[in-house]
Amino acid sequence: MSVTEEHQSQLSDKLRHNLEKGLHDVQARWTVPTAFLNDPEVHDVERERVFGRSWVYLAHESEIAKPGDYVVRYIAEDQFIVTRGEDGNVRAHLNSCRHRGMQICRAEMGNTSHFRCPYHGWTYNNGGKLVGVPAGKEGYDNKLEKADWNLRSIPQLDTYKGMIFGCLDPHAESLSDYLGDFKFYLDIVMDRSDAGMEVVGAPQRWIVDANWKLGSDNFVGDAYHTMMTHRSMVELGMAPPDPMFALYGEHVHTEHGHGIGIIGPPPGIPLPEFMGMPDNIIDEMKARLKPEQVEIFRPNNFIHGNVFPNLSIGNFMISKDHVSAPTAFLTLRLWHPLGPGKMEVYSFFLVEKDAPDWFKEEGYKTYLHTFGISGAFEQDDAENWRSITRVLAGQFARKGDLNYQMGRGALTPDPDWPGPGVAYPMDYAEANQRNFLEYWMELMLEDRPVSDKPSEAHRSPNGAQGNGKVEALAGTKETVEA
């Protein structure tokens, strides 16, 4: 057996059968097996075949603005130090000493020029290079080749509009190709201003005993749940009172499972254009975005979406309470998988760096009181997702199907939509969710070998799309040797 074959996970006959059935059903019947939402084997395979191959969001460049700044983030169980070097380049090193595997950084965030391992004192600079080994002469006779024992770099790292993504598969396509047509929609949210976005403070982190896919499934296309899950907010006047509000929206998905929903106010409801964003941001946005992007954004109140696999976007114009006027805010969130029935949510609040203080303050308050761990909307989402996960643990429950038939036989793609992807002319639809799960099932079934060897195509990450350069090269030497 070759090295590459050793790295390939095997599917049980039962799971393979379920995935093949699921792929057939999602296209032919618009259903998906329940078995994928709380099953230990699904989770094991998923870590390798989904999280081991996809571009996974790690951090935002504004979180590590200065040289030496770092945050510690994850792709499934793998822990990476995402840091900006003295040269300004962004890197991600596995947070594990090359000597005996100790965590070299046990803080979540900070600023440092070097990382010294607490176990035996091996010291690395924040470029990942091993620069100091205690007792190098006495213990190693000066023969330890330090250059061979740098921190392992993430196989691929790249940024898009300030968002830093990592990928464990050195053969995976570039981030730009992976995002593909979805970049058109990401730009509408992330690229409105010249100075770019900033993460305020740090993400809220908390545990929900629910499968991570339920978060992605909700954000990728589910406007439908608003009127029941968030009925309490409808009653307080904080969610749309019109049960048909999502008819005034668009439901769009692209390749690789990405999807977005974009909803405006019903005709005759006087809400400000561009979510009431500050004038200076609207001016910059009009100059930065394409005319068709500007027109898509102009009537919006709600944008929800998901970058496959687990990065969700919420750009909502809501009120912070029952007596205040609505303000727009932007949240990114990670549904970080911790097990078949457990996830950790990382909920980030972002705002345009050059927005006026009133907008930053109102946006922060509105985000906090609606989404996040204490948000009046998201509290109820978490309750639903954990209850679904619990009830689908049963062996009988796992033999059922989930219904994704909204719009079946009635909904046809929108011929007039000015953006890329497959678009439907209202946001009461589940095509995005089917597209998300279809791509997930394709990845799960793909018996592609996984290798540590980097491919030539990916040795030069395209940093030009971000605000800074990225470097995933420090580990090339050791991965070649592996």
Added chain:
Amino acid sequence: MTIEAQTPQTQVVDTAVREITEWLFAEAALLDAGKYREWLDLMAQDLHYVVPLRVTREREAETDIIEGMTLMDDDWDTMEMRVLRLETEYAWAEDPPSRSRHFVTNVRVVGGDKDDEFKVASNLLLYRTRGDVPTYDILSGERHDVLRRVDDGFHMVQRVVVLDQTTIMTHNFALIM
């Protein structure tokens, strides 16, 4: 935000300590009974209720509390919104309700910045179960309150709940701490 240590030299008189301790116990009883409207009546109109966001930092770092972002940051209006929400028939996160117990210990009272105010620190252990699942959530933290004396007792002006976790081990903050 700075949290001042309280030394025995600044302890206020016994009667106020007893009154305030009883007030905290009565407050906890309202919260554990789900009587949020009655609880809101104990809040001052200028209420500021904050749950800071903490991160793991080295000991040498100035603070492990994040500036600019929190887990909760409420005033009286937003708190009323939470109570109004729970009074609807559609607040799924707490309907059916959690079973909670606020264990309030280590109460420390000192004089406040104004004559009619007290600074009150207490330790909180919040125990929470939901449904028939055989698991429980525990939140541990220290509360830093400012209580103002009013005609019929005290109103809470400020509460800062510093939890002993960075990654929070409960699925939402549908309960008031």
